[in-house]
Amino acid sequence: MSDDLSLQMNALGAAARVAARAIREASTEAKNAALLAAAAALRTRKGEILAANDEDMAAARERGLSNAMLDRLMLDGKRVEAMAQGVEAIAALADPVGRELARWTRPNGLDIARVATPIGVIGIIYESRPNVTADAAALCLKSGNAVILRGGSESARSSAAILAALREGLADAGLPAEIVQLVPTTDRAAVGLLLQGLNGSVDLIIPRGGKSLVARVQNEARVPVLAHLEGICHTYIDAAADPDKARAVTVNAKMRRTGICGATETLLIDRGVAKELVVQILDDLAAKGCEIRADDAVWALYPAAKPASEEDWRTEYLDAIISVKLVDGVEEAIAHIEKYGSHHTEAIITEDRLAAERFLDGIDSAIVLWNASTQFADGGEFGMGAEIGIGTGKLHARGPVGVEQLCTFKYVVRGNGQTRP
Amino acid sequence: MSDDLSLQMNALGAAARVAARAIREASTEAKNAALLAAAAALRTRKGEILAANDEDMAAARERGLSNAMLDRLMLDGKRVEAMAQGVEAIAALADPVGRELARWTRPNGLDIARVATPIGVIGIIYESRPNVTADAAALCLKSGNAVILRGGSESARSSAAILAALREGLADAGLPAEIVQLVPTTDRAAVGLLLQGLNGSVDLIIPRGGKSLVARVQNEARVPVLAHLEGICHTYIDAAADPDKARAVTVNAKMRRTGICGATETLLIDRGVAKELVVQILDDLAAKGCEIRADDAVWALYPAAKPASEEDWRTEYLDAIISVKLVDGVEEAIAHIEKYGSHHTEAIITEDRLAAERFLDGIDSAIVLWNASTQFADGGEFGMGAEIGIGTGKLHARGPVGVEQLCTFKYVVRGNGQTRP
CATH class of the missing domain: 3.40.605.10 (Aldehyde Dehydrogenase; Chain A, domain 1)
Structure with a gap:
């Protein structure tokens, strides 16, 4: 130098x-x-x-x-x-x-x-x-x-x-x-x-x-x-999810824009969710051009999916691809997000207030949402005006x-x- | 390793x-x-x-x-x-x-x-x-x-x-x-x-x-x-200072405890302060065992002082020593503190509200005080309970x-x- x-x-x-x-x-x-x-x-x-x-x-x-x-x-x-x-x-x-x-x-x-x-x-x-x-x-x-x-x-x-x-x-x-x-x-x-x-x-x-x-x-x-690191954002559909909200929010969270950090990358679905709703949601995504990468349990319900590898759970696609996994309730959803997520933005879809509050409390991310799209992770949408990014560190400022x-x-x-x- | x-x-x-x-x-x-x-x-x-x-x-x-x-x-x-x-x-x-x-x-x-x-x-x-x-x-x-x-x-x-x-x-x-x-x-x-x-x-x-x-x-x-870096804290006595407050606060700010980061290390005195008050304050400090290191203008008023060198303005003594300087009003006080201070804690002693607000606004330190001792730089004194230190960085937390x-x-x-x- x-x-x-x-x-x-x-x-x-x-x-x-x-x-x-x-x-x-x-x-x-x-x-x-x-x-x-x-x-x-x-x-x-x-x-x-x-x-x-x-x-x-x-x-x-x-x-x-x-x-x-x-x-x-x-x-x-x-x-x-x-x-x-x-x-x-x-x-x-x-x-x-x-x-x-x-x-x-x-x-x-x-x-x-x-x-x-x-x-x-x-x-x-x-x-x-x-x-x-x-x-x-x-x-x-x-x-x-x-x-x-x-x-x-x-x-x-x-x-x-x-x-x-x-x-x-x-x-x-x-x-x-x-x-x-x-x-x-x-x-x-x-x-x-x-x-x-x-x-x-x-x-x-x-x-x-x-x-x-x-x-x-x-x-x-x-x-x-x-620093604003990657957004490996999750949407979790609880057994008590309203089907219409689950469909609308999931498609929006993944497909409204795929290249932004608040786009959902992994969809977690409670085993208690009706098979028909799971298929419906994945059909909605596929109809918008989204590639589905599924674990074995999801694949059994939706054979058109590609298999997901361990690597998929750690990947921010920033693209029309989603990884999908069945979980046993909110605690397994929290554990998955803790293990693979990037502490950016995660959402739960449910009508069960207790499950929602458990998720909002148990997830250690900058933004946690209940019945809303992860794509709301944005300073403008928060009413804060323009933003320079979404902070994923824990010091000084987190989120927008x-x-x-x-x-x-x-x-x-x-x-x-x-x-x- | x-x-x-x-x-x-x-x-x-x-x-x-x-x-x-x-x-x-x-x-x-x-x-x-x-x-x-x-x-x-x-x-x-x-x-x-x-x-x-x-x-x-x-x-x-x-x-x-x-x-x-x-x-x-x-x-x-x-x-x-x-x-x-x-x-x-x-x-x-x-x-x-x-x-x-x-x-x-x-x-x-x-x-x-x-x-x-x-x-x-x-x-x-x-x-x-x-x-x-x-x-x-x-x-x-x-x-x-x-x-x-x-x-x-x-x-x-x-x-x-x-x-x-x-x-x-x-x-x-x-x-x-x-x-x-x-x-x-x-x-x-x-x-x-x-x-x-x-x-x-x-x-x-x-x-x-x-x-x-x-x-x-x-x-x-x-x-x-x-990080909590050093505290090169200043007390500035304005021309409009109340003499009793100036005496009491200065002695406390320097001598209550000399080894803490909120102890005053440099005393700035407006040229408009009466000579008698300057002498009184320095006598008060000396009576408590404090060594006075003065610039030429102060020395002319108080020949018992030792001469201060450039290094003194940058020194956190953590001891019974104070550096003293005459300045031309609040703006020169602010400029001195900006140049030599450590952005920790600084106080102004004055009855002039405008001068006080100018000082409180113009100083970029974690804590700025008006008519109070710099030794209040403490989480307990702020009502925050125990503290791990006084942050002097600007991110996340500043002060206690x-x-x-x-x-x-x-x-x-x-x-x-x-x-x-």
Whole structure:
């Protein structure tokens, strides 16, 4: 690693630290003005952004990127407009900074308040989608944080063009440009330096991408990481399930969108569920184009299924495939999920209140649902606005990470001369 | 590192993971029964504990440990009784698990609750004080977590005797012994394995000790760390300070106890404060045996002071020494604290509400106080009961870490068949 790179990255960190103070103290009005001006600039600069994206796309085609990758990288007028609207939606959220989270008075008269404050400098490492540049920057800005973005090298030109629009918004509101910075090199060593924290300038790293990226970040980071790992989500159909709810919820949980982390990957069915309902549900899935991978007991009821292997229970397909297993009631469902799940999102379908409460209590996942689709695992659906991902770790934030979760807190204590005995 | 050690430590982790499920689901009554029985066992086993401690003390003397270290290691009847009372006080706290932290209903009828849950398996690495074995284990047990303790090698026999009492309490309440485990070797490589997370079995590491321990943990850990770094705490006396409050609070903040992390280390005084008051305050401190290290401006007012060097502003003395500096108002006080502080605890003394609010808002520390002593930085003083330390990081928990902060949360979503559009 060159000394130059190290100097350059440390300068980036130092600039972020200074900018963090400015955005931490910025008024709600200034932050919203910056976001609305940035949205407007995304629209007026659409031509530039699309031209930069054309260059990225041409280079990506030359490098032989897959069609799926190319689709993620591609921008058009509609996607730029969606980005601008996303930034406007973040401007419309309540300011998470300064919220009083709790307040109480001690017998000695000390008045103690827990107040939400920004985290400081957040490093976000992501892959090819250039819209993350706008989303992530807007979420950080709204929550009073400075951000250092490191997108995929294939989207570097698109991200730089988007950054220019965001900075036009900051300038418009009189806020420093360094609130939003892009790592100015595609050198992978720069990511290593970012993960080391740039001499104490980085408070938090958020990786947004596939397993290998998250694993590298967790292994190399010397600063706290808010990781969103895979979602091996389960739907469990209890013996006391309402058949219509079971059918509707299961198809939605698996097939509404198969590529999102809240999609159900494994269906657990209580042995007490009527054979006809099991067949009906699997027929519903198959009719939508879903491949069924079944254990022996399910296969005996539904011979069109393929056999499931041990590996299937551990797999996040992100595709039109589902693994299906019969279990002996809620306790075996809980035990299966504990053994194979990823602590993301799990649902029980039942009309039996006790079974439901046992499942909701016994499952140690970020989100547990009763009679609802696992695809509700989403900050927007929770009413939290845009999110940066679904946290599967246990510290700081679990589940959807929106602007409130991008804050920390401090204690503000007001007295009248108290001393400690 | 031997394969044997690795196998042994992984077995410890696996046992903790199993025990974590038991304590997570334990009732409030069972947890409290275990704690009260453990307190009773600490009393009935006092003879064994003191005999074990005698052996530790003899070995420590042979190794030539300092008197301060020996005092930290030493147990007597009074200290064992204090340990038992500490465990009883933790039993008396409200159960932090299952608290509903928030609840709301979405337009589609989904009822969403954020509910406090245990973190899982917590590794605690500490130094010589054997009472930490009882405190830390009791805090983890109350908050529904399994714990792996790794105390200083010099206190190994004392800790093992304390562990036996704690496990008597667990057995009494029908809870598995593995809820509380001690690393069964003083091999330093075992700490390295614990910091790697024991094959995914450890959810959180809490280091409790000096700078070098915390630095090692932050550098080597591959799981989240809740660190409590040093407390370079400031008291700022504003021009509008009430003289009596300024005197009383400053002496208390520095001299009540000098060895705790909430002790004030640097005194900042506005240039507008009357010379007589400055002299009075420094005389008060000197009368209590405090060494004054002053910048040139303070020295001009108080020639008995020693000169402060740049290094003094960055030093946590934990001793009867204070560094003192004159500043130009609240903004320079904030800038000084931002540059030299450790984001722990800072206080302003003033009758000027605007200056106070500016300070409380402008300082980015875990705890900020107005007209009160920095020595209030303590979970007990906050009404949170016993604490494991004062967190100075920004993620998860900042400030006092008590039983509520040893919890995470999950979202419990109740529906009636909702599917996502």
